[in-house]
Amino acid sequence: MKKATFIAAAIALLGVTSINANAQTATQATEQTQQDTNKEKVTQEQLPEPVKAVLSHETYKDWTVGDIYKVKPEKGAKAKALYEISLTNAAGQSGTLLLDEAGKDASAGK
Known part of the structure; x- marks a missing residue:
């Protein structure tokens, strides 16, 4: 049971990390587009x-x-x-x- 809980927590942590990375990439792309329009x-x-x-x-x-x-x-x-x-x-x-x-x-x- 402890292994299953640990694995579930690790998967959840990786999912959150992945979402944060995608959000940062999207933010950087938006900033670059705004700079390019200038x-x-x-x-x-x-x-x-x-x-x-x-x-x-x-x-x-x-x-x-x-x-x-x-x-x-x-x-x-x-x-x-x-x-x-x-x-x-x-x-x-x-x-x-x-x-x-x-x-x-x-x-x-x-």
């Missing part, structure tokens, strides 16, 4: 001049620009749009720049 894919030509100037700087001469997204500020926020720029170099290293419209690093605020 992003708009743009081209390098559509970037503001200060952002273009940063990308043409000596620091990034060996980097290839990948996807660029304009991240719109949340409604009611006084913040301005940010630009999320993916970069890759010849060695296969990758990184992401987050710049404001003035070409300043905005990653500290995120």
Whole structure:
């Protein structure tokens, strides 16, 4: 009888754990979808001049620009749009720049 009770308790615990994991996954997917709706894919030509100037700087001469997204500020926020720029170099290293419209690093605020 003790074995049956133990097994039933273990199955119940696994079921609750599984439900929690599924709920967390669903929550993360919802958050990702909300973030994606604030992003708009743009081209390098559509970037503001200060952002273009940063990308043409000596620091990034060996980097290839990948996807660029304009991240719109949340409604009611006084913040301005940010630009999320993916970069890759010849060695296969990758990184992401987050710049404001003035070409300043905005990653500290995120």
